[in-house]
Amino acid sequence: MSQGFKEITTNGLWHNNPALVQLLGLCPLLAVTSTVANALGLGLATLLVLVGSNTIVSLIRNHVSDAVRLPVFVMVIASFVTCTEMLMKAYTYELYQILGIFVPLIVTNCAILGRAEGFASKNSVGLAALDGFMMGLGFLLVLVALGALRELLGQGTLLVDMHLLFGPSAMNWLVKPFGENYSFLIFVLPPGAFLVAGVLIALKNMLDNMAKTRADSHKSKPVKGAKRVRTTGHIN
Amino acid sequence: MILSSIRDNALALALFALITALLLSLVNDLTDDRIAQAERLAAQSALLEVIPSERHDNDMLLDTQPVPQQFWSLLGLEKGGNVHIARYNNEPVAVIIPTISHEGYSGDIAMLVGVNLDGSVAGVRVVKHRETPGLGDKVELRKNSWILDFNGRSLSNTPPQKWAVKKAGGDFDQFTGATITPRAVINQLVNTLTYFDQDNDRLFALKQTPKTQDKQ
Amino acid sequence: MTFKQITSPHGHNRQSTGRIMQLVLIATLPGLLVLSYQFGWGILINLFLAVLAAISAEALILKIRQRPIGFYLQDYSAVVTGVLLGLSLPPLVPWWLVIVATVFSIVVAKQLYGGLGSNPFNPAMVGYVVVLISFPIEMTTWVTPVSLLPEGVSHPGLFESLTIVFAGFSPMDGVTGATPLDLFKHSNGLLVDQIYQDNTLFSSASFAGVGWEWANVAFLLGGLGLLKARIFTWHGPVAMLVTLATMSMLFWDGGSSNSPGSPLMHLFSGASMFGAFFIVTDPVSSAVSNRGRLLYGALIGLLVYVIRAWGSYPDAVAFAVLLGNFAAPFIDNYTVPRTYGHNQRRKATAKEEDE
Amino acid sequence: MRQLWETPGGVHPPENKVQSLKLGIGHLAIPEKLILPLIQHIGDAAKPCVAIGDVVLKGQKIASASGDLSAPVHAPTSGVISAIEDRPVAHPSGMSALCIEIISDSEERWIDLYGHTDYKQLSPQEVSHLIADAGVTGLGGAGFPSAAKLDNGRTKPVNTLIINATECEPYITADDILIRERAAEIIQGIGVISHVLDMPRRILIGIESNKPEAIDALREACKSTAIEVVVVPTKYPSGGEKQLVYILTGQEIPSGQLPSDIGMVCVNSGTAFAIKRAVIDGQPLISRIMTVTGDACGINRNYEVLIGTPVSHILEKNKFIRKNCSRLIMGGPMMGFSLSSSELPVVKTTTCILAPSHSEIPEEDPQQPCIRCGLCAEACPASLLPQQLYWYAQSEDHERLQAHNLFDCIECGACSYVCPSNIPLVQYYRSSKGNIINSRNAKISAAKARERFEFRQVRLNKAEQAREVKREARRVATEKAKTSSSSAADIINAANLRAKARQASPDQQKAKLERSLMAAKMRLDEAQERLAEANKSGSAEQQAQQHASVEGARQKVEQTKRRLEELIR
């Protein structure tokens, strides 16, 4: 079951990306990506929880019975989320307010429980933490990409409100590539979130297809029927 | 068999619950002060926008008076509300009145209106509305500075017929393509100032509440 | 002697998709004429821009997908989408807005689903709603009908209109105003009679707003023509109009200050007739069976009224149609007609008994 | 005036019937070669009963019925059997099937004919045998052996006999001309049929309003009978059996059932004529009336054509010009199929040879996407939703296809005819029906294979256990032999023991018996199924046969059971 560093990395960031491939954690993905700042905030929070929960779950994986496994995992995740929630409240209150209930809802981000069940409960601590980090990073990157696209297309800005995360000095990171008056509201509103996410997924499919055709032209064909077994056993 | 299963699982879960609870209460203990502070700050910031901190030295959050019931309908309040009073050196300097317009294009527009002692507008902020994005939402300061046009206006320095959009011969701009929202805001402002006229004696006569730590 | 093998039936009634679309185009003519008379050059410019953009967008996508461009363009569906979209946009909107709307309809709503016949949503309405939501300022300013223009003011001429559309000047005051439904909506608190008296838009009209009523009558005529030519069945449009009329009758309230307006106004104002005969009837995105279309039409009629009366969009046809599109596949599953030899209608989700 | 019911849908393609009605029924010279496919009907192929080189007489049986729903084939003219082999036949697949070829001697020597003008003296069964023996199959469509249809009609009470003279397909006028010229004989045929059916309560002739002369002729011929001539509005496909039944009686044939299930039998007017010839004149079915039409033919008219005549022979005699012809169609334009070659022979179900010119039936325009316009649904006589069927046929969603009643589609082609996007809808349905039937069959055989596999697994396990037991016994025996003194007696004893151990143990015997019991039971089930089927649709003879085999199977089961019980005891 154990995978190498490279595999875990590419899985998390690309091949098995929670948002684009597994289609998990969609709620925050679509709900908080109207700006980069929001996306980054929630992405970081999720990343934190993922690494933490994966680590703990991997630590305790041999000590819980099947019947209570799930509730224990949920409890681990929930306590991490609650900690994060309290920290965010204490230090980035405004951002916390904008993200609204999506911070506590990290608990039900299916990707997290999915990783705990699917990976951390079967692997060593180091790998589990790495997997959590990579999955979280993959999720974060998609969140930020979506946020950037929507912000840019919708209100013609980039990096607005970054001061909520990085303090007042981030105020002047703001860029407005399309001038002052640009706005294309649909991308800020819910429909735009779906549309841009759909296009992102299609883009990934396209890249994958291109990579695949390129790889196929290099790869030799597998041996056909190599894995056959005899169903009728030994014949004497 | 079944009993032992129940017991074992209950114990396991309880153990985890114990650890979790400990951890969480620990973190809570560490952060609750900061959180309370942040919450207060957030609640204040709306008020502070209307009447900035250099103009007063009391805690406006705590220095409040309920709006008398007979004025509720004038202010558009259905469940009543509290007027916040700003004082400097214990002397009242202004009040902040909550008010709601029901004439918005797609629903209510809730505002906070700061009124100076002399009945002039100290500041207006829309705190909640459902106007059309891109059209009526220019009442937000984030989107447009229109709302600042009211500062300094009072019923005495602006005659009633001038409390209207320019299109209707008034003093205030309308938004391109939207006159309903500005009209609603203006009308409600007039109502609020009227209320202030009628109730200011009472408001300013009231004793101040004990001063607490306010600004940091 | 050998012969080519072709399956039955041999022969065909010579009807073609392209011809159906052409008929739809012809049927829009009366409405188009009335609209351009009432609202000036803006309508025609919209139409021209939208059709051009629709054809170009369609051709571009076909090229990217390596499909035969000529073959697909000859079905005229892109032109129909363009024309219907052009007819629904307010006159004298900036050129880029028309382009954005058209590109959304053709590229996102139609071609991403595989082109003609595959799109679950009505392309023209998707385009319309996208710009309505994104650019509300431009989309809520209508031109005043010709008969209401103040003394000495006239609609901008062709050249002037073009400069308005392309150079981004805003039309002069007096030429623009609200639509009757919009007016009605934000005159809440007035008795209906008062609204009618106060606004020339109503007071000099016979039933539903100057300019608009005649445009609706014209679209009704065009639609009846299509009905006669059996391009569509009566179920969709009639169901929609009847529901709309019934709802407005129920809540008419005698013209009190809460009244959402009379049945006559709802039937002949806004995009009611245009919607009923040209949008609801879009075969691709509506329900398939006759019973399904009855339900589909009724649903749209109901939603039009609900949104008009209590929502924040004065002319709800576009939203109602999209919501109807949304429900159509579901409706289809439960309105399969009774087949010869069966006692009961079947649900499309029914399993074979023997399996 | 009888009340008529209106079917939904339907289309009105140009009729194109006048051109072939200008002349009466003509006769063609006998071709030098006749090719007779052994399967010209629904059901199993006939079996040849002649050999190459045999000389046959006109009307002589050359292949006899064999299997379910079969019909014999007779020599259409006298001559020599020159081949019995696979030949391309008139079939949409363009594939080959077994045919008998006769080289005609142009002498037309008949066999002796035994007519039964007094058929009323015979029992219905006997008359129906006569019909079967004459090789009469339905001439109106599917080619269902008529005797089988009538027999089945007799097992259930039939109250209505419907004669289908609608001829709703464009171009075809074979029934029309037949009625005009030989109405009296048709009425006689109807008499025979109603005798076989034990005198149904009402007899209706359904005929479309576009055949005034034929209607007059029929009315004239029916004057003194109880037969009602009912004129139905002209609309394609009111000639479809289900549609006609509904138009005339307002009753629908329940899905998956037959007209006889609601007490009706529907027979084509040409079939009635053929039955008259078979019973009253004793002539087997060796020729039929057929329309030859289309602009690529110089002459358009109806002929009485010998079954087996190559199409090319007919075309030659009709000033056919190849280069004018866009396609060659057997049957009408709506349901007929195109022939790949003109060498194919005419069969019993051939109503028409249509050779249209390029302008008459031009090339199909390319298929465009379905716009769900619903014109097809309006045209469908079965109230299906052709556009949905097409949609699901494309996504191969068998479940949904069946839920949309794909199998109630009569393949009339009305939907394709009106489709503005030129979609060959019917072909999608045919192919989907084929796929569904194939996958049903595959499921059945998969289930059988699984059963056999699992059975084998059980058997092997048992055998393995039995072997284990035996091995153990042998080991014990040898051990005993070793430990005890090796006296001769002991050796013999041990040998005996070993032999005994080697002999099939009771367990093994039991397993064997159980196996054969299972097999016998399976066979019994199968036989019972077949019997039920035969009861539903087979002849009395078949029923008896199946009954016997069920009995046999049951005995076998009993026997095995008994032996098993003995063994256990």
Place this chain on the structure above:
Amino acid sequence: MVAGHSHYNKRMQEFAIILVSSILINNYVLVQFLGLCPFMGVSKKLESAIGMSAATTFVLTLTAMASYIVNELILMPLGLIYLRTIGFILVIAAVVQFTKMFIEKTSPLLYRVLGVFLPLITTNCAVLGVALQNANKDLNFMQSSLYGFGAGIGFSLVLIFFSAMRERLAAANIPPPFEGAAIAMITAGLMSLAFMGFSGLV
């Protein structure tokens, strides 16, 4: 909408508004972005979508009630608001487990249909979302339950219609990169566009 006179009428009106609001205007899936994973994941087949809808609606309603009780009777009196998340998630897990057992016991047939969907509901944001929102909004018991129920109906409505639509798309000739999840997203986007028409309704 309709002016009510008696107290009873007013109550009914309030309930109707809550329902309309939670089903249409603030639809959990299309407007509030909650419960999207099952929305995307279990919408390929109409039958499964119907099963999922039924199960989710049931759990949502029950959770809304149970979490109200936990919140009002345990967390609020003890000042443990920060334990809301964890408390509610435990409640949800328990409710799901209870539902599973209950259905299994009472109707094995229903269990066969819904069984596979039940565990998925624990990680459906909408469930926790309803509990949290209700707690934030300080609703009473009846209102909480209604919000839960309305959320469930709204979820079901959208999910079922969406799956019918996706079944229709199965035969569409969609450009390859957009096949599957991408076109589903875009369809959901257009649906959410349509739902914007409900804004301002109440």
Place this chain on the structure above:
Amino acid sequence: MIELLTENIILAALVSLVGLGVLFGGLLGYAAEKFKVESDPIVEQLDELLPQTQCGQCGFPGCKPYAQSIADGDAINKCPPGGQSTINAIAKLLDVAAPSLDEEHGEEEIRTVAFIREDECIGCTKCIQACPVDAILGAAKLMHTVITQECTGCDLCVEPCPVDCIDMLPIEEDIDQWRWSIPKNQHQLIATSSSTVHETLT
């Protein structure tokens, strides 16, 4: 008691969470015991869909074991005799996307049946032992024949035959088994210009 709790927040947290934990754990423990064994009906359903050729090309000794393995999460594209249609059917059952056939297990070929050239057969019975469905008749030293209707075409009998007298013959389609094929959907085939449209038609 209550007062103690309200005053001591940490204690309150402990008590309430532990309380919930105990309650919940107990419930689960009860459920775990009560509903322990559950047969997996999905295996049966999967097995129904597999072609039952019993050929072992999937790498399992027969179709049932492969069905079990799919239920345990194995890939669904390993059965060449079933081909794409079986993969699609399984994908539909499991509500996942349908992959294409894994070529390492073989290719989808037209169906065949075994045929024993009887004059060459030496009656060694090896093929009988090899046949998973008992489709070969015969006894030692007697010539053998294949019951065509029962042969699944798995070709397992071919290799053991010492004299190579077994051929796998494609099932010939006769006029009864012929089925209409789906029309070529021209508008998906044509490349670029409309003139080619007519050519592909002819």
